Amino acid sequence: MSDLSNPFQSPEADSKIVTPLVSQGILSDIMLKYLKEASPWLRFMGIMGFISCGFMALGGIVFAILLPFGISFFNGSSEFFPGLISSFSLMIVYSMYFVGAGLLMFFPSLFIYRFGAKIRSYLLSNSEGELELAFKNNKSLWKFLGILTIISLASLPIFIIIGVIVAVAAFALF
Numbered sequence: 001m002s003d004l005s006n007p008f009q010s011p012e013a014d015s016k017i018v019t020p021l022v023s024q025g026i027l028s029d030i031m032l033k034y035l036k037e038a039s040p041w042l043r044f045m046g047i048m049g050f051i052s053c054g055f056m057a058l059g060g061i062v063f064a065i066l067l068p069f070g071i072s073f074f075n076g077s078s079e080f081f082p083g084l085i086s087s088f089s090l091m092i093v094y095s096m097y098f099v100g101a102g103l104l105m106f107f108p109s110l111f112i113y114r115f116g117a118k119i120r121s122y123l124l125s126n127s128e129g130e131l132e133l134a135f136k137n138n139k140s141l142w143k144f145l146g147i148l149t150i151i152s153l154a155s156l157p158i159f160i161i162i163g164v165i166v167a168v169a170a171f172a173l174f
Contacts, residue, residue, distance in 0.1 A: 039116045039117075041116070046109050049108065049112060053106045056105070057102030060098030064091075104148075108144060111144065115137040118131070
């Protein structure tokens with residue numbers, strides 16, 4: 001008895017290997033038009049992100065340099081929480097926040113810029129490798145922002161608890 005006449009044989013379906021649209025050379029003119037229109041805006045937003053990161057980091061550094069003058073101005077204690085939080089520690093936190101935020105937001109700006117630059121490069125060279133690198137940077141952008149969002153959401157309850165403790169402690173001082 002052969003396998004072809006076996007009534008208990010598992011069914012088989014025609015299986016075709018699906019290749020990506022780019023490998024088949026199927027990118028419509030409309031898709032190319034949209035990519036061409038998006039590329040300059042992506043590069044522009046990436047450059048603006050770099051400039052913003054630089055200003056944030058520079059602002060944090062300037063804030064840290066001006067720290068001794070701020071201490072003498074506030075006489076060493078915070079106006080809102082006298083005796084609880086010194087202005088020195090508050091200014092250090094602000095300074096670290098701005099430098100850290102500037103460094104942290106550098107990466108999304110880099111991914112956005114690279115995405116736009118690789119799309120432009122693809123449109124000029126018609127190389128699939130350039131388009132793959134463009135979408136790799138797009139994936140990296142959204143992965144980075146997703147992880148950052150998860151970290152933010154996970155740390156939110158901790159900051160709420162700290163805020164409540166500080167508010168209760170400040171209320172107890174009055």
